[in-house]
Amino acid sequence: MAKKATHADAQLILQLYDLRREPEMRKARTWWTAQFFPQTADDFLKVAWAMGTQENAWLRQVSGYWGIVTSFVLAGVLNEELFLQPGFSGELFVIYAKIHPIVKDLREKLNDPEFFVNVEKAVTRTKWGRNRLQFMIKRVEAMRQKMAERKAS
DSSP states (O other), X not given: OOOOOOHHHHHHHHHHHHHTTSHHHHHHHHIIIIIOOOOSHHHHHHHHTOTTSHHHHXXXXXXXXXXXXXXXXXXXXXXXXXXXXXXXXXXXXXXXXXXXXXXXXXHHHHTOTTTTHHHHHHHHSSHHHHHHHHHHHHHHHHHHHHHHHHHHO
């Protein structure tokens, strides 16, 4: 049985949320959510291997942040129900929905079976999370199409 959320959980959520407001993190989050739409593992790896670029730093910053936060949830440090509230974890679902179709290929190409595994577990281990992921996959595809239309016009 999951532990009941505590004041310490709420405080940690607020601290984690505050970290997301840091100016460079905001830029990184905006890039991930509004501009980065990898279609293939190679699209992702092109950015991942472009060390020294702004996009590479942003990819690592946001990926690392959500990897740390999901490790808190999986280790029982942070209440899962509180964490899964859309006001906090909505962005995580968008990010994972973007790489969900290519995550297996990424793990193979990186020779890293643990790549994004904490994020995947945190997103998919509850029925609510799996349903939310399916919703976000559709939303991300609509976002991708709108972006493609803007580029084409």
